[in-house]
Amino acid sequence: MERAERIKKIPPYLFAQIDKKIAELKSKGIDVISLGIGDPDLPTPPNIVEAMKKAVEVKEYHRYPDYEGSLEFREAVSTYYKNRFNVSLDPRSEVMALIGSKEGIAHIFLAFVNPGDYVLIPDPAYPVYKTAAIFAGGIPYTMPLLEENNFLPDFSKIDEEILKKAKLMFLCYPNNPTGAVASEEFFMEAIELAKKYDIILCHDSAYAEITYDGYKAPSILSFPGAKDIAVEFGSLSKPYRMTGWRIGYAVGNSEIIQGLGIVKTNVDSGQFTAIQKAGIEALLGPQDSIKEMNDIFKKRRDLVVNTLREIGIDVKSPKATFYIWVKVPEGYSSSSFAEKLIEQAAVVVTPGSAYGEYGEGYVRISLTTPDHRLMEAMERIKKISF
Numbered sequence: 039m040e041r042a043e044r045i046k047k048i049p050p051y052l053f054a055q056i057d058k059k060i061a062e063l064k065s066k067g068i069d070v071i072s073l074g075i076g077d078p079d080l081p082t083p084p085n086i087v088e089a090m091k092k093a094v095e096v097k098e099y100h101r102y103p104d105y106e107g108s109l110e111f112r113e114a115v116s117t118y119y120k121n122r123f124n125v126s127l128d129p130r131s132e133v134m135a136l137i138g139s140k141e142g143i144a145h146i147f148l149a150f151v152n153p154g155d156y157v158l159i160p161d162p163a164y165p166v167y168k169t170a171a172i173f174a175g176g177i178p179y180t181m182p183l184l185e186e187n188n189f190l191p192d193f194s195k196i197d198e199e200i201l202k203k204a205k206l207m208f209l210c211y212p213n214n215p216t217g218a219v220a221s222e223e224f225f226m227e228a229i230e231l232a233k234k235y236d237i238i239l240c241h242d243s244a245y246a247e248i249t250y251d252g253y254k255a256p257s258i259l260s261f262p263g264a265k266d267i268a269v270e271f272g273s274l275s276k277p278y279r280m281t282g283w284r285i286g287y288a289v290g291n292s293e294i295i296q297g298l299g300i301v302k303t304n305v306d307s308g309q310f311t312a313i314q315k316a317g318i319e320a321l322l323g324p325q326d327s328i329k330e331m332n333d334i335f336k337k338r339r340d341l342v343v344n345t346l347r348e349i350g351i352d353v354k355s356p357k358a359t360f361y362i363w364v365k366v367p368e369g370y371s372s373s374s375f376a377e378k379l380i381e382q383a384a385v386v387v388t389p390g391s392a393y394g395e396y397g398e399g400y401v402r403i404s405l406t407t408p409d410h411r412l413m414e415a416m417e418r419i420k421k422i423s424f
């Protein structure tokens with residue numbers, strides 16, 4: 039069957055490919071350690087699981103959920119934003135539940151991008167931004183994230199003609215895959231630019247709670263003027279270890295949220311109300327487990343950073359996310375280095391080139407593997423000569 043032209047332009051989904059590779063190695067009896075996808079190994083906190091168990095017994099929750107999320111879930115998101123970021127949100131018009139933030143990230147393009155519109159996409163980046171832009175017929179315009187600019191896009195390098203034609207821009211800080219964080223000045227600059235050129239500003243804040251060394255990530259909505267042009271995508275996957283549950287939200291400018299709602303009400307029927315109930319418990323219940331989790335990730339971060347430095351690989355220690363973005367040693371490409379780790383250590387990392395052309399020369403190591411496996415992976419890597 040011939041696939042649609044827009045699908046032909048899209049590579050297979052990165053992490054699905056990595057899963058296949060891991061399954062293939064395991065089927066050969068190889069003891070693979072995956073430092074690939076960012077899928078927390080730590081369990082969902084028990085209070086959230088308990089809330090789900092209770093909710094699943096409620097018969098009326100077995101029927102269709104509210105398309106845009108229950109008002110109770112949207113109120114919980116709004117309360118969380120007030121408590122965590124001091125941002126006020128109207129739960130009726132400025133908050134929408136998502137079936138995981140990936141779903142909303144993809145659908146926002148369908149709501150606002152016309153075929154031929156430019157969309158400003160960082161590179162390296164979570165692959166979904168570019169893929170969704172192509173699905174919508176948009177033209178992705180690459181904003182390189184370079185180490186010399188602390189992995190922030192340099193807006194002054196974007197041609198004014200492109201800015202005039204751009205419909206939408208994506209940003210993500212704390213950043214996947216580089217682990218970089220953005221300053222307040224950067225967020226202000228992004229908001230001013232988006233307002234000046236009438237660009238919808240989308241911020242992926244999936245990693246806002248995964249922070250270390252006293253760093254606290256802001257919401258883009260906490261900066262003046264943001265609500266005029268911005269929406270933020272949040273996920274319960276990472277802070278509450280709920281990747282399999284598929285629950286997230288979009289918040290911010292009400293017109294943008296309503297546009298996203300038109301796509302969603304037409305293509306999906308919302309998230310299971312019992313899962314939204316568990317999400318409410320996550321957002322409003324005790325938050326101690328986030329600190330406990332970050333303490334674990336911080337130890338793992340230090341272990342990986344120290345091991346790499348010991349073997350002569352220079353690496354920055356990220357203040358946020360559970361990713362280490364590693365420059366590969368001289369003489370290697372992203373994929374040849376990743377291949378070497380698979381062949382000689384049975385350790386899977388993601389080649390930076392999979393996140394875009396500016397990811398070439400790096401690999402991403404995810405810390406979402408139990409301590410003893412991560413230690414084992416580091417021991418195996420230490421034995422390789424590069």
Ligand code: MLT
Pocket residue numbers: 053074075076077140164214
């Ligand atoms: C990643 O590893 O980049 C993420 O876990 C993928 C995702 O959030 O879908």
